Amino acid sequence: MSVLDSKVPGGPIEKKWSAHKNNIRLVNPANKRNIDVIVVGTGLAGGSAAASMAELGYNVKAFCFQDSPRRAHSIAAQGGINAAKNYQGDGDSIYRLFYDTVKGGDYRAREANVYRLAEVSVNIIDQCVAQGVPFARDYGGLLDNRSFGGAQVSRTFYAKGQTGQQLLLGAYSAMSRQIGKGKIKMYNRHEMLELVLVDGKARGIIARNLVSGKLERFSGHAVVIASGGYGNVFFLSTNAMGSNATAAWRIHKKGAYFANPCFTQIHPTCIPVSGDHQSKLTLMSESLRNDGRIWVPKNMEDVEAIRKGTKKPVDIPAEDRDYYLERRYPAFGNLVPRDVASRAAKERCDAGYGVNATGEAVFLDFASAIERYGNEQATMAGMANASREKILEMGREVVKAKYGNLFQMYYKITDDDPYFTPMKIYPAVHYTMGGIWVDYNLMTTVPGCYAIGEANFSDHGANRLGASALMQGLADGYFVLPYTIADYLADDIRTGAISTETAEFDEAEKAVKDRITSLMSIGGSKSVDHFHKRLGKVMWDKVGMARNEQGLKEAITEIKAIREEFYKDLRIPGAMEEFNPELDKANRVADFLELGELMAMDALTRSESCGGHFREESQTEEGEAKRNDKEFTYVSAWEYTGNVSEPKLHKESLEFENIKLVERNYK
Amino acid sequence: MKLTLKIWRQKGPNDKGQMATYPIDGIDGDMSFLEMLDVLNEQLIHKGEEPVAFDHDCREGICGMCSLFINGEAHGPDRGVTTCQLHMRKFDDGDTIYIEPWRAKAFPVIKDLVVDRTAFDRVMAAGGFVSVNTSGNTQDANAIPIAKADADKAFEAATCIGCGACVATCKNSSAMLFVSAKVSQLALLPQGQVEARDRVLNMVKKMDEEGFGNCTNTGACEVECPKEISLDNIARMNREFMKAALCHED
Numbered sequence: 001m002s003v004l005d006s007k008v009p010g011g012p013i014e015k016k017w018s019a020h021k022n023n024i025r026l027v028n029p030a031n032k033r034n035i036d037v038i039v040v041g042t043g044l045a046g047g048s049a050a051a052s053m054a055e056l057g058y059n060v061k062a063f064c065f066q067d068s069p070r071r072a073h074s075i076a077a078q079g080g081i082n083a084a085k086n087y088q089g090d091g092d093s094i095y096r097l098f099y100d101t102v103k104g105g106d107y108r109a110r111e112a113n114v115y116r117l118a119e120v121s122v123n124i125i126d127q128c129v130a131q132g133v134p135f136a137r138d139y140g141g142l143l144d145n146r147s148f149g150g151a152q153v154s155r156t157f158y159a160k161g162q163t164g165q166q167l168l169l170g171a172y173s174a175m176s177r178q179i180g181k182g183k184i185k186m187y188n189r190h191e192m193l194e195l196v197l198v199d200g201k202a203r204g205i206i207a208r209n210l211v212s213g214k215l216e217r218f219s220g221h222a223v224v225i226a227s228g229g230y231g232n233v234f235f236l237s238t239n240a241m242g243s244n245a246t247a248a249w250r251i252h253k254k255g256a257y258f259a260n261p262c263f264t265q266i267h268p269t270c271i272p273v274s275g276d277h278q279s280k281l282t283l284m285s286e287s288l289r290n291d292g293r294i295w296v297p298k299n300m301e302d303v304e305a306i307r308k309g310t311k312k313p314v315d316i317p318a319e320d321r322d323y324y325l326e327r328r329y330p331a332f333g334n335l336v337p338r339d340v341a342s343r344a345a346k347e348r349c350d351a352g353y354g355v356n357a358t359g360e361a362v363f364l365d366f367a368s369a370i371e372r373y374g375n376e377q378a379t380m381a382g383m384a385n386a387s388r389e390k391i392l393e394m395g396r397e398v399v400k401a402k403y404g405n406l407f408q409m410y411y412k413i414t415d416d417d418p419y420f421t422p423m424k425i426y427p428a429v430h431y432t433m434g435g436i437w438v439d440y441n442l443m444t445t446v447p448g449c450y451a452i453g454e455a456n457f458s459d460h461g462a463n464r465l466g467a468s469a470l471m472q473g474l475a476d477g478y479f480v481l482p483y484t485i486a487d488y489l490a491d492d493i494r495t496g497a498i499s500t501e502t503a504e505f506d507e508a509e510k511a512v513k514d515r516i517t518s519l520m521s522i523g524g525s526k527s528v529d530h531f532h533k534r535l536g537k538v539m540w541d542k543v544g545m546a547r548n549e550q551g552l553k554e555a556i557t558e559i560k561a562i563r564e565e566f567y568k569d570l571r572i573p574g575a576m577e578e579f580n581p582e583l584d585k586a587n588r589v590a591d592f593l594e595l596g597e598l599m600a601m602d603a604l605t606r607s608e609s610c611g612g613h614f615r616e617e618s619q620t621e622e623g624e625a626k627r628n629d630k631e632f633t634y635v636s637a638w639e640y641t642g643n644v645s646e647p648k649l650h651k652e653s654l655e656f657e658n659i660k661l662v663e664r665n666y667k
Numbered sequence: 668m669k670l671t672l673k674i675w676r677q678k679g680p681n682d683k684g685q686m687a688t689y690p691i692d693g694i695d696g697d698m699s700f701l702e703m704l705d706v707l708n709e710q711l712i713h714k715g716e717e718p719v720a721f722d723h724d725c726r727e728g729i730c731g732m733c734s735l736f737i738n739g740e741a742h743g744p745d746r747g748v749t750t751c752q753l754h755m756r757k758f759d760d761g762d763t764i765y766i767e768p769w770r771a772k773a774f775p776v777i778k779d780l781v782v783d784r785t786a787f788d789r790v791m792a793a794g795g796f797v798s799v800n801t802s803g804n805t806q807d808a809n810a811i812p813i814a815k816a817d818a819d820k821a822f823e824a825a826t827c828i829g830c831g832a833c834v835a836t837c838k839n840s841s842a843m844l845f846v847s848a849k850v851s852q853l854a855l856l857p858q859g860q861v862e863a864r865d866r867v868l869n870m871v872k873k874m875d876e877e878g879f880g881n882c883t884n885t886g887a888c889e890v891e892c893p894k895e896i897s898l899d900n901i902a903r904m905n906r907e908f909m910k911a912a913l914c915h916e917d
Contacts, residue, residue, distance in 0.1 A: 052801040067722060068788050070829055071730040087809060120803070129808040130799045132858045134822035141812025159822055165729055166825060173796035180792035188785060211777055240724040274697045279705055280726045405826075409728060412745070412752045413699075478801045527712045529705075573717050579679075579778045581720055582712065 004257075004637060004652045007439040008112040013658050014094075017116045020440070021483055025490035032057030034496065035489050038205055038220035040192045040247045042069030044164070044470055045453025046226030047171035048477030054178035056482055058489075061218055062175070062184050063207060065191045065242055065584070070172040073228060073240040074473060077164025078285035078406065080146065080156035081470040083121040088145050092153040094118045099659060101468060104150040104337050105433070105461020106611035106627060107661050108260070108635070110654060112440060113458045120479040121471050125157055127478055131170040135159050146290050148466035150337035150666075156467045161285050161406040167470055171477070190216070191584065192247045193515075195223060195254045195449065196508045202251075202449035203498050206508050208516075210584060213577040215509055217500035221492040222448045222485060225251055226477070229432035229454040231264065233592045233599065234544070235536025237429035238270060238283040244588035245595050248436050248455050256444035257637035257650060259457035260434035261595065262603035265464055265612045266545050267430030268294075268341035271413055271423075272361040281428040282413060284364065285406055286466040289334045291369035291399065292423070294341070295321040296353040296362050306355050313355070313363055313422050324348055332666040339463045339612045339625070340666060342427035346545050347623065349426070356424055365422035370395035427545060431469060433460040433612065434602075437637040437652070441484035442476060445637075448488060452476035457635065462611025516576050519586050524569030528585040531566045535559065535589070535596055543600050548616040552604040556597055560645065563593040594644045601638075605649065608632045629661050668694045668760035672707065674719055675767045677776050684776065686765075696756035700743060701726060701733060703755055720779040728752040728893065731828030734835070735780055736767040741832035741891040749830060749893040769835035773842070773878040784831050786877040787845060793873035794866040795849045797858050811857050821855040824848045826894045833888035833896075839880030844888040846874050847904035848896050854907050864911035871908055 009020040027035065035058050039050045042064040050062040064072060084097040097118035102109055125143070129135065135157050136144040145154040159166040178184040189210040196204035196219070204219035230245035231237040252258045269284045297303050298320050305311035324344055326333045336344075345362050354360050374395025378386040386394075396419050400407065407418050414424070436444050436451035438458055444451050453473040460468065499505075542555035566589070574580040609618040609625035610632070618626045634651040641648050669692045677684030691710075694703050701723050708718035724732040733750045737743035743753040758764065766780065774782040799805065825848070833844035850867050853859030859866070882901060889898045 048801070055800045066724055066730070066732055067784055068731075068829065070788075070791075071724055071732050073725060073730070075731075076725045076727055076729050085808070123803045123805075125808045126805045127799075127801060127803075130797065130805040130858055132797045132821075132853050132856050134818055134825050134852065134856065135808075136822075137813055137815050137818040139815050141814050141818075142809050159825075162729070162826060165828075166822070169825065173791070174801070176788070176791040177796040177798060179788070180794075186788070188788075238727075240730065241726055242724050275695060277695060277698045277702045277706060279699070279702050282727045408747065409752065412728075412748050412754065415754070415756060479803055482801070525713075527709055529709065571712060573712055573715070579720060579781070582718060 004650050005439060006110060006652060007441060008110065009440065013112060013115045016112050017119055024484065024487035027486045027489050027493060029057045031493040033059070035059065035492055036061060036220040036498070037222050037224060037485070038218060039063065039224045039226060040205065041072065041226035041228060041455070042175065043072035043074035043226060043228055043453060044168055044171055044473030045455070045477040046224070047072065047168065047175050048474050049224060049226060049452060049481050050184055051171060051174035051178055052478050052482040053485070054183035060178070060184045061187065061220060063187045063190045063192055065189065065210060067188055069175055069186060069188070070169060072168060073243050074168045074470070075165045076240065077470055078161040078283060079148065079287035080158035080163045080467040081124065081167065082148065082155050082465070082467040083125045083157060083471065084118055084155060085122055085125060087143060088154045090153045092155050096153065097121060097155065100151050101459065101465060102461065102659050103664060104465035105463050106625070106664055107461065107629070107633070107656065108263070108610055108654065109459055109461030111656060111658055116480065117459050117472055117475050120475045123479055124471065124474045128167060128170050131173060133159070133166050133170040135166070146287055147335060149286055149289065149335045149341065150465040156287070158287065161287065161403055164470060167474065171474070191587070193250065193512045193587065194508045195251045195446070196504055197254055197446070198498070198502070198504045201447045204500060204505060206512050211579055213575070213580055215512055217505050217509060219498035219500045221489055221495060221498065222450065224450045224452060224481065225436065225455050226452045227455050229435065230592070230595055231429045231432055233535065233596045234429040234539045235532050236273065236278060236281050236540070238267060238281050241280060244591070246588050246591045248451070249591040249595055251436065251444060251446060251449055253640050255446045255640070256449060256451070257437040257639050258434070258598060259437035259635050259637045260462070260602065261599045261638065262543070262606060262613050263433035263462050263611065264429060264599070265338055265431040265433060266342045266427045268338055268345055268427050269364060269425045270428035270430070271410065272356055272426040273358065282409065283428070283430060284410060284423060284425055286338065288364060288403060288406065291402070292334065292364040292366050293323055293368060294325050294334055294362055294364055295323045296348050296355055298322045300352065303353050303355060307357060313365070314367070322353070329666045336666045337463055337465060342545060343614060345427055361424040361426045363422040364425045366399060366418065367422070370399055370419070373398035431464055433457065433462060433464050437635070441487060442481050443488065450481060450485060452481050462613055516583070516587070519570065519590065520572055520576055520583070522567065522570045524571050526569050526571060528570065528572070528582060528589050531562060531570065532589045532592065534562050535593055538562070539596055539599070543596070543603055546614050546616050547603050549604065549607070552600050555600040559593065559597045559600065566590070566593060597644060598638060598647060601647070602636055605636065606632055627663070633661070668696070668755070668758070670694055670758065671763040673763060673765045674780070676719070676779055679778055680775055694755050696754065698755045699726065699751055700735070700737070700753040700755065701751050720781050722781050723751055726751040729828060731830040734769050734782065734830060736769060736835055738765050741769070741835045742893050747893060747895050749828070769831050771834045771840035771879070773840065774831060774834065786879070787829050787831065787842070789877060790842065790846055790870055790873045791849065794869035797853060798862060813856060817855050821852045824851040824855070824896065824900050827896050828894055830893060832891050832893060834879060836887045836891040837880065838885065839883060841882045842874050842879040843882040843901045843904070844892060844896055846870050847900040850904045850907055851900040854903065863907060864914065867904060867907040867911050
C-alpha cells in the first residue's frame with residue numbers, strides 16, 4: 001500500500017511533533033502573500049484554520065453554507081473541551097489524555113496523531129482565554145473543570161452548557177478580525193459542489209451561490225475541507241439540518257480515500273423521538289452524567305405503570321430502581337464512554353424496560369445531586385436546621401448554575417420540568433469518527449487537499465470521548481494545519497495566481513451543472529425528505545447501534561433501491577438559478593445515498609466489534625464488544641473506483657509502540 | 668390541531684411581496700414551529716407549489732439562524748426561546764398565525780421569510796475581537812485570575828446568538844443590544860481592555876453606517892431576546908462609548 005503513507009515522523013512519541021515542526025519547510029511572509037488557500041466550512045476547525053492562516057499571511061477564501069460563519073454546527077457543542085492542564089492536581093498529564101483517548105477509541109486511532117492532540121490541548125485553552133472566551137471560573141477566579149466519560153480526572157473546561165458556542169464565537173471573532181483586514185474573503189451561503197484538480201493537485205472548487213443559485217469558480221494553491229461529519233446520513237441526528245457530507249464526498253470521488261466510514265457515534269443522552277414529524281434530535285450534554293444518575297425500574301409492573309401514567313418516576317423507591325451503569329461498571333459508573341452507555345441503554349430497552357410509550361427511553365435523574373448540593377450549601381451557610389424544601393431549593397440553584405440552559409431546553413421541548421422529575425433520554429446519532437483519510441500532516445490522498453476536524457478520521461479511533469471533538473477541531477485548525485500546510489505550499493511560491501479560466505475549471509463546472517440539471521429534470525412525485533427519511537430508517541435499523549452480517553447485506557440492497565428510486569421519482573420545485581433550499585437538500589441527499597452504502601460495506605468488512613461499531617457476531621458472554629486485534633488493527637481506507645458500489649479497500653495498519661492493546665475495561 | 672397560516676411571500680429582493688393564506692391540519696402540540704412549517708412545505712411540494720423559504724439550521728436554539736416574526740413577536744409568543752424551540756403547544760386549535768420576516772432596513776429580504784443579516788458580520792469585523800494571533804505561546808490561561816462575577820457577566824453577554832430578534836423587535840430597528848453584548852463581553856474581561864476604546868468607537872460607527880436605528884430605551888429587545896441578554900449591556904456600552912469618545916486622541 002505505497003499510497004497510504006501516514007508520514008508519521010520517527011523518534012520517541014513525545015518528541016515527534018516538535019521535531020517535525022523543526023524539520024518541515026516554511027514559507028516566508030512575503031511569499032505567503034502570493035498564496036491563496038480555500039477553506040470549506042467555518043466551524044471550530046475551519047474557522048480557526050482560516051483565522052490562523054490569514055494571521056500568518058496567506059490569502060484565505062472561506063466558505064460556509066449558512067448565512068454567517070458564526071452559525072456552523074460546532075456552536076451546538078455543549079459540555080466542554082478537554083485539555084491536559086492538570087489545574088485540578090488530580091494526576092492528569094499529556095500522557096494520560098493521550099492514553100485515555102487511544103483507549104476510549106478502542107485502539108483504532110493512530111498513536112502519533114493522538115499524542116500530538118493531547119500535547120497541543122494545553123495551548124488551546126491559553127489561546128481561547130487570550131481571545132476572551134469566558135470559560136467557567138471558580139470563586140478564586142481560576143478556571144473550573146468537570147469530568148467527562150472515559151476519564152477518571154477532571155480535565156474538561158466549559159462555559160455552562162454552551163462551550164461550543166463560546167469557542168466558536170472566539171474563532172469567529174478571530175476570523176472577523178481577518179475579514180476586516182481583507183485577509184479572509186468570506187463567502188456566506190455558498191456550498192462547495194466540486195473539487196478542481198490541475199495536474200493532479202487540488203487547485204480550486206466549484207461552489208453554488210445559494211442566494212443566486214449560480215455556480216461560481218474559486219482557485220487556490222491548496223484546498224482545506226473542514227465541513228464536519230456525516231451523521232445526517234441517518235436523517236435523525238443531533239447534527240444541524242444543513243450539516244452534510246457533500247464537500248467530503250466530492251473530494252472522495254476525486255481521489256481522497258474515505259476512512260472507517262462505519263465508525264459512527266451514537267450518543268447515549270438525547271431527547272427521545274416524539275413522533276413522525278421529528279426533524280432532528282436534541283442532545284442533552286454528557287456533562288449531565290457528572291450529576292445525573294441513569295436508571296430504569298427493576299420491576300416490569302413499575303415500567304408499565306409509568307408508561308400508563310399511573311405511577312410517576314419519583315414514586316419508585318430506590319431499591320426498585322436499576323441504576324444499570326453503576327451496577328455493570330462500578331469503576332466508571334455513569335461516566336462510562338458513550339458507546340458503552342448507549343449499548344447499555346439499548347440492552348435495557350430491548351429487554352422491555354424502556355420508560356416511555358415507544359419503549360425507547362431511560363431516566364436521567366438529578367434528585368440525588370440536587371439533594372447533595374443543597375446539603376452542601378446549607379452546611380456552608382451554617383443552616384443546621386434547614387427544611388428539606390429549603391435544601392432542595394438551594395440544590396436546584398446549584399444545578400441551575402451548572403446546567404441551566406440544558407434544563408431549559410429540555411423543558412421547552414418536552415414540557416417536563418427536569419428540576420422536579422427525571423429527564424427521559426435515549427441514544428441518538430451524534431458524531432462520526434470516520435472521515436476523509438489524512439496523513440500526519442492532515443493531507444488527504446489528493447495532493448494539496450487537506451481535511452481537518454470531524455471531516456477527517458484521524459484522532460478518535462472507533463469511539464470519541466466526550467469533550468474531545470472541540471479539542472480536535474481547534475487543535476487541527478489553530479496548531480497543526482497552519483504549520484504542516486507550509487511544507488506543501490513551499491513548492492508554490494513561484495506558481496502565481498491560479499486562473500479559473502482553464503479547461504479543468506470548465507470541465508468541473510460542467511460536471512456540476514449536468515448533475516444538477518439531471519436532478520431538476522426528474523420531475524417525479526416525491527420530495528427530497530421522503531427519500532432522506534427512508535435512507536435514515538435503513539441506516540438506523542441496520543447500520544446503527546448494533547449490526548450483523550445479514551442486516552448489513554440487506555441494508556446495501558435497500559440503499560441501492562432507494563437511490564435508484566430517488567433518481568426516478570424525485571421532485572424539486574423551482575429552478576436551479578434561484579434561492580432554492582429543496583435543491584440544496586437534493587444535492588446533499590444524493591451524496592448521502594452513496595455514502596450510506598459505503599458505511600454499510602465498511603461495517604460488513606469489519607467483522608469485529610470495536611468502539612461504536614458493534615457487530616452482534618463478535619461479543620463476549622456478558623454482551624460487551626469483542627475486538628479482534630489480530631485481524632483488524634488497521635484503518636480501512638476506501639478508494640472510489642468510478643463505481644460507488646465497488647470501492648477498493650486499502651488498509652493502513654496501526655502500530656502501537658507506546659500503549660499496550662488490552663481489552664477495554666470500565667468495570 | 669387545525670390552524671390558519673398567514674405567511675409573507677416574496678419572490679426576491681425586488682418583489683413587492685404579500686401575505687398568503689394556508690390552512691393546515693393535523694398539527695401536534697409536540698411539534699416545533701419549524702416542524703409545523705416542514706409539514707406545510709411537504710404539502711406544498713406535493714401540490715406542485717413553491718415551498719415557503721425560511722432560515723434554520725441547528726434547531727436547538729443556539730446557531731441563531733432561524734428568525735420569523737410570529738403574531739407580531741420575534742420568535743413568537745414564548746419567552747427565552749428561538750423559533751425552532753417554540754412548540755405548537757403554545758397555540759390553540761383554530762388559531763390564525765401571522766408569520767413574517769424580520770423587518771429592518773439593514774436586513775433586506777432575500778426570499779419569503781429569509782433576510783440578509785450580514786450587516787452583523789460587518790459590525791463584528793469592525794472590532795468584535797481581541798487582537799491576539801494564534802501562537803502557541805500566549806501566557807498560561809490561569810495567569811490572570813478573573814473574578815467569578817465578572818466572568819459570569821461576560822459569559823451572559825457572550826451568549827448572544829446574533830439572530831437579530833432585537834433589531835426586528837425595536838421600533839427603530841436598533842442593533843444596540845447585539846453590539847453592546849459583544850462590547851460588554853470584552854470590556855468586562857482583562858483581555859479586552861487594551862483595545863476597549865477603539866472597539867466601541869469602531870463598532871458603533873459601523874453599526875450606524877449599516878443603517879440600524881438609534882436606541883430609545885424602550886426595552887422591547889430585552890423582552891424578545893431568545894437568550895435574554897440584559898439591557899444593562901446597552902448601559903455599559905453607552906458608558907464605554909462616552910469614556911472612549913471623551914478620551915480618544917484623534
